[in-house]
Amino acid sequence: MNADVVKATDASKKPAAVAVSRTALTVNGQLRQLELDPRTSLLDALREHLHLTGTKKGCDHGQCGACTILVNGRRINSCLTLAVMHDRDEVVTIEGLGAPEALHPLQAAFIERDAFQCGYCTPGHICSAIGMLAEAKAGWPSHVTPDVASGQIALSDAEIRERMSGNICRCAAYPNIVAAIRDVAGGVSQ
C-alpha cells in the first residue's frame, strides 16, 4: 500500500469546487492510488494521471476501440467508463503485456505479419484480441456463429473479423491483423 498518490492537479486544471474522489486501481499488477475529478474516464486516468500513454484516445465515444484495455480480464472501452467506478479493479494495458525483449505472442505476431501501418490502433487491437481469444476459449458464440447453442467455437477468419469489429484500423491493415490473430489463436482458417 505504499503506492504513490497521484493528485488530480498533476494533469488537469480542475475548478476548486469539484469534489475529488479517491480511487485505487491495480494497473499492470501495481496498486495505484488516485485522487480524481469524478468525470475522469478510465482512459484519461491511465493516460493523463498515470502517464501510461500506450492506451490510445481515438474517438472518445466507444466507436473506434483504440482505448481497449482489460479490466478484471475482460476487454472494455476505457473511454466509456469512469475511473471512480473501477475502484479495486485489475487493469491491464498494453504496457503490462510484454517488453521489447520479451514480447507478448500477439505483439510478436503483429510485427511478424506487419499488422499495422501507423500503429495508433495497435494497442487497442492487441488488448482486444487477448480478451476476444479468452471469450472464444470460454465458448462464447458470436453474431456469425451458425448455432449459438453450440459450445465449440472454431475461430475462422469470419469469426475473428466479427469478434474484432469494435476495433477500427484507419490504415485498413485488417487482412494482416486477422492473420496475426489467427497465428496466435491457432484456429481454423477459411
Added chain:
Amino acid sequence: MKAFTYERVIDPRAAGAAVSRAGAKFISGGTNLLDLMKLEIEQPTHVVDISRLPLKQIEGLPDGGIRIGAQATNSDVAADPRVRAHYPALAEALLAGASGQLRNKASIGGNLLQRTRCPYFYDTAAACNKRTPEAGCAALLGINRIHAILAASDACIATNPSDMAVAMSAFDAQIELLDPNQSTRHVAIDDFYIAPGSTPHIETLLRPGEMVTAVTLPPPPPGRQRYRKVRDRASYEFALVSVAVIVAVDRETITAARVAFGSVAHKPWRSKDAEAVLKGRPATLATYQAAADAAMRGAVGQGHNDFKIELAKRTLCRTLAETAQINRGPS
C-alpha cells in the same frame, strides 16, 4: 462534461433514495450515458453507480422461464448456456448489437433504457423535442433514413435502437421494477415504452426513483427462433430493420408464431396482427406476405425512410421462410 458528484450504492434498497435527489441519474455500464454526458445531452448533477449491486444473476425459474438480473452484462446473457439453448433469438439479438467491448460493459437494464441514435437528438445545434421539449423536430424535414415508420408523431420520429429488446418483446418479457419504498412491480415490455405523441421526452413508464432490477422471460414458446438484423455494415452498426420470429410448423401448417420488429418505432414492435395471420395458415410465401402486409398496415414513411416499409416486409418473409423451413426438417 458537466460536473457531478458520484455515489456508489451496494444495496438495491438504497438506490431509490440515492437517485431521488434532484438532477440524479443511475449509471451502470455507462456506455450510453457517458457518451451522452460528454456531449452534454445528459447533464446529471449526481451520478449513482448501481453497477456493483447484486443483480447480476441469471436464474432458471420453476415454471421453466428465466430471470435475468438487470446488472448482468450483455455478454454474460449472450453466453449463458440456458439462454443459448432455450432463448437463442435473445442470444442472437444481443450478439448482433454493439461490439465485444461494449457488450462486456453494457448492462441488461441499461440496454432497455438506452436512448435513440437519431442524429438530431445527438446534434445539440439541431431542434429536438426529445432533448428540449417544444423545440421542434429537425428529423421531420431532415435526413430521416433511419427513422420510425410506425407510431411516430409530428413531434418525434426517433426509433428505439435496441436489438435485445426486440427479442425480449417476442418472448413476452416482464420488466421488474423496484421503487424507493421497496415495492416491486412487473411491467410487460410491450407496455414499458410510451409512444412519442406530443411528449417524446417521456420514453418509458418508469416512475421517479424506480430502478430496473430484472427481466423475466416466461418459458419459451414452441417453435424455432431467429433474430435477423439488416444494416448498412456487416457488424457493429445499428439496424435499419430487424425482426425476431418464433414459428412452429406441423405438417406444413403454422401452429404458433411470434413476430417482433426492431428499428421501426419508438419501441420494439411486436406485431400480433402478423401473428394472427400466420397461425393456422400454410407455411408458404403467400402466408408470409400476408403477415408482412398485416404487420406494416398503417406504416408511414418520412421520405428517406420509405424503403424501410418494404424492407421490413421482405425481412420478415425471408426470416419466416428460413425458420419454418428448418422447422419442418428433412422430410
